Amino acid sequence: MPARPIGALRSRRIQCTSLRPAVRSRADTGQCKPVFCTTTSNLLPDRSYATRIEHTEASPTSDVQKERVVILGSGWGGYTMSRRLSPQSFSPIVISPRSYFVFTPLLTDAASGSLDFSNIVEPVRDPHAKVDFIQAAARSIDLKKKTVLCEATVVKSGVTETPRTSDDDKELNDSHEAKSKHPTQDYRWWEQGEMFEVPYDKLVIAVGAVSRTFGTPGVRDNAMFFKDIGDAKRVKRRVRECFELAVLPTTTPEMREWLLHFAIVGAGPTGTELAASLRDFIYKDMMVLYPALNGIPKISLYDVAPKMLSMFDESLSQYAMETMKREGVDIKTSHHVEGLRWGSPGDPPPYEMDPKRCLTLTTAEEGEVGVGMCVWVTGNAMNKFISQSLDKVADFPTESVKPDSTPAVNDENSSWKFKKVSKTGALLVDGHLRVQLQDHNGQTAVLQDVFALGDNAMPETGSPPATAQATGQEAKWLAQRLNKSDIDRMPSFSFKNLGTMAYIGSERALMQIPHDGKTGDRHRYLPEGLTGRTASLVWNAAYIGMSISWRNRIRIAFRWTLNRLFGRDISRF
Incomplete structure (x- = not known):
């Protein structure tokens, strides 16, 4: 052989x-x-x-x-x-x-x-x-x-949903005892x-x-998150569930208002688009089926910042706020959420989970407010693999270290750890997206065969925004460098802002066009941004074009056409 x-x-x-x-x-x-x-x-x-x-x-x-x-x-x-x-x-x-x-x-x-x-x-x-x-x-x-x-x-259950534990829940771990204290982490031996x-x-x-929950009491156990298919399915089901509970003969008028109050915490692009999409669905489709509930449903968008869509220009952000308020979305900026629990406002403890009733959202500005659902879309935190597993290095990987990265690589008796951003805990990579190690003296060793990109990493040459656009650019850049074997000869990765979009409801959207000097003269004669139905057409065309496969591009365009003719899907399953 x-x-x-x-x-x-x-x-x-x-x-x-x-x-x-x-x-x-x-x-x-x-x-x-x-x-x-x-x-x-x-x-x-x-x-x-x-x-x-x-x-x-x-x-x-x-x-x-x-x-x-x-x-x-x-x-x-x-x-x-x-x-x-x-x-x-x-x-x-x-x-x-x-x-x-x-x-x-x-x-x-x-x-x-x-x-x-x-x-x-x-x-x-x-x-x-x-x-x-x-x-x-x-x-x-x-x-x-x-x-x-x-x-x-x-x-294993729950892999399509956002994990219910993260680095900001220090007291939680993967032990059987810890899971028995938290019903959201049911332990099954066969999992x-x-x-x-x-x-x-x-x-x-x-x-x-x-x-990221910022350690807010009750959020990790009781809120819904919005990062994966399982999260979106839970939101979709809960909205329909609240409407069915609201029309039961046994539901009181006060409980009906609480069940039909949908709160979204986080007024970034995801929170804003979710509030806008739910508003369209409720007022254009659900109210046709539940005419007795007309005027009761309410959508509130909370954020600790003084304005929504803070990454947009002031004029675009103000346009979005005024438009969504006019369409019935209650914008609550400069609000600080202090807790989330099951039960009605004013109920005494204990507070046990009961999906047949409402939750209570507590803010510093308004006190206790009854809500049927709370979706949490504020910021990112590192998962346990990054925050805990990638910590200390047991054996120094001499062969993997870039030869010219540091003279300290020969000292294998030093205590080495993964180099991370002190504030967020993300992996601090070099300009070529290579993972770095750091010893107790602060010296750095660059790994030439381990890379990190996306929300779990931050280039030390400049942090791109935590968006799909930035992560996709990093992946394409790194793949091209590896394909050409020229990573050491090329300049560091640089994010190119191609613009930012957000849907704000009623077939209206925002689009901010970059004018940062890095795009040359091609955007010189373009406006600072687009708004209204024109931006919505661009939003639709852009996302159809960005979809990965032609199969899904055709299916998305076809489904949007069907929605115009027959309305949205209102089934609950």
């Missing part, structure tokens, strides 16, 4: 772990050993992989010279990166708890019934893409061995997935972020 290069053996290595007792071990030593497989054998050995990677398009038997690029996450960063890597040079593997990519700009349309959820989802597994996939969550990284420890999530290690030649960390 011809000899194989060392890189090929490493890329095909399967490591066993102590958490996987069923994996075959050597009888003479009783210890777990690396297992090497050949595709010519009819007797395949036991594997600790969740998928037979050697039998997929990502790594056929003839591709032993390709570098294995492990990508953590299937969002804007991970999905875009996997599709942009050259299949002639790399063998990409996406590892993610969810098996799909979500086109998040249209998540609000799906929640309000304007689109089917399948219209904004792209499967990671695609017969036309030479990309492998493992449905699992990364738990830790061994930089020395160049492996990622993963837990299978195929049968503990199998543990396995995946080797990599290059690693891209794009796991995203979770919603």
Whole structure:
């Protein structure tokens, strides 16, 4: 048999772990050993992989010279990166708890019934893409061995929703005892997935972020978040649920008003578009079915800032506020949320979860207010993988460190940690999106085979906005650099602002056109921004064009046409 290069053996290595007792071990030593497989054998050995990677398009038997690029996450960063890597040079593997990519700009349309959820989802597994996939969550990284420890999530509940724990809930952890104290984290023994290690030649960390609650009491357990398909489905179902509860003969007039009060906390683009979409759906479709409730439904948009859409120019922000107020959305800026609990305003404790009744939202300015639903869309926080697992480095990865990054790399006795942003906890990468390590003396070592992008990373050369546009640009830039093998010869990544859009209801939108000097003269004669129906047409065309596949582009355009003819989907399931 011809000899194989060392890189090929490493890329095909399967490591066993102590958490996987069923994996075959050597009888003479009783210890777990690396297992090497050949595709010519009819007797395949036991594997600790969740998928037979050697039998997929990502790594056929003839591709032993390709570098294995492990990508953590299937969002804007991970999905875009996997599709942009050259299949002639790399063998990409996406590892993610969810098996799909979500086109998040249209998540609000799906929640309000304007689109089917399948219209904004792209499967990671695609017969036309030479990309492998493992449905699992990364738990830790061994930089020395160049492996990622993963837990299978195929049968784990809640992977399509925002996690109910994050770094701002310090007292929570993954133990059985902690979960028993929090009903949102029900523990089922069979949900503990199998543990396995995946080797990599290059690693891209794009796991995203979770919603930040700022430690507000009751929010993590009782609010709804809005980052994934599961979150949007919960919002869609709860709106319809509140209407059905409101028309029950046993519902009091006071409870009816509370149930039909929908609160959204966070007046950024996501919160604004969600409020606008819900307003359109309720007033144009739901009120036709519930005429007895006419005049009762209410939508409130809360934010601690003095204005909504703070990233837009003052004139555009003011236009959005005036338009949405005129359309019936109650804009409550400069409001500080202090708590969220189940039960009516003024009820004494204990406050137990009861979806048949309302919740109480407490603000410093208004006190207690009854609401049927509270959607929380304020800021990002790092998930536990970034904040806890990527902390101290057990063994210094000498071979992975960029030779000219620091003279301290030879001191392997130093205490090294992942370099992070002190305020947010995000990975602080260099201008080329490479992950960095830092010792107790403050010296830095740059890893030449580990990269991070998206909401879980921040380039030290300048932080782009936390938007899908910025994450997509980072993924495209990094994939191009790896394809051309010129990352050390090229300037640092630079974000190009292509404009910002937001839907504000009643077929009106905003569009801010960049005039920052970096776009040259091509925008010289364009206005500062567009508003109204003109901006709405641009909004529709842009998001149809940005959708990943032609299949979904056609389905989105067709569904919007059907909505004009027959109205939105009002089913509850």
